[in-house]
Amino acid sequence: MSGRFAVATGRRAQSPVGRLLTGLDDRTDNPRRHGPQLGEIAATAMASATPSDTRFQARRRGRDPAVHHARTDDSRLPGGTPRDEAELLIDERLKFGLDPASLLRLLERFPGRRGNAELARQVRLAVTRFASEPERSLGRALHRIGLYLEINAAVGPYICDLVDRRSRTIIEVDGREFHSAAGVFSKDRRRQNALVLDRWLVLRYSAFDVLAAPDVIAGEIASVIRRRRESRR
Structure with missing residues (x-):
């Protein structure tokens, strides 16, 4: 070990x-x-x-x-x-x-x-590329319903929590302690704007909600990704 x-x-x-x-x-x-x-x-x-x-x-x-x-x-x-x-x-x-x-x-x-x-x-x-327990929990929930996304993957200059390139969808899991700091909060806004302007959909979930109901959130993500994949055919 x-x-x-x-x-x-x-x-x-x-x-x-x-x-x-x-x-x-x-x-x-x-x-x-x-x-x-x-x-x-x-x-x-x-x-x-x-x-x-x-x-x-x-x-x-x-x-x-x-x-x-x-x-x-x-x-x-x-x-x-x-x-x-x-x-x-x-x-x-x-x-x-x-x-x-x-x-x-x-x-x-x-x-x-x-x-x-x-x-x-x-x-x-x-799930093997997780950086936090909420990311791992959500990744597991997605895998259970057959949806495998890239975890902690690069999108341009940014590292994103979960990424589906086919539908151009990014999922971010935010912990309140880290993301509420003034500098981080402003950086998150700039980063999200850049991704949206580049035609990515960015879904954000709190770490608390992910840990409380990972399967519910995974179902919502799967529904969004499925619709976006179909619309891009």
Whole structure:
């Protein structure tokens, strides 16, 4: 595990799913020995995830632990791990060094093994270029409905949160703490004007709204992008 990942995940690497993911590099390096075991390791790790792991995640993200835990109890991966925790760990591990294509090839060699299909599905839905938790959460929600956008992509001189070039649509996720500063606020206005004048549609969402209802916002974005793609044919 790289130093960057160790710093980024902190205590998460000590959770059962975290222990699985931090060991995947070794297993993918030796597929003959470890390939058949990946799904079973995943299922075992997921089954042993504890509520305390989830409450810790909620505190890290600034949410109320009781509310967060109640929501994830109804949305668990096979074996019992809270979906939010597993998705976050998978996304971070793929972002900081584990090659998703290599992992998928390995999992596809053993399709009948317990847990392999779900782990492969999670890898396909992963978001790896996120710069913040709201971006990651929204990216995941978009992937779940089959919409894959560029994340933190260059549009002219600007780096934009999510980009769909076919429809010329940009999605920005703004945290109040950073974007309310006077200089940043003015820069955002100049940047948005430049993009709009260049015929881009810019949709802006607050980080609070994205974390509260990522699937609702993803649905709205998908509807807008679909209409704009059709109108540009």
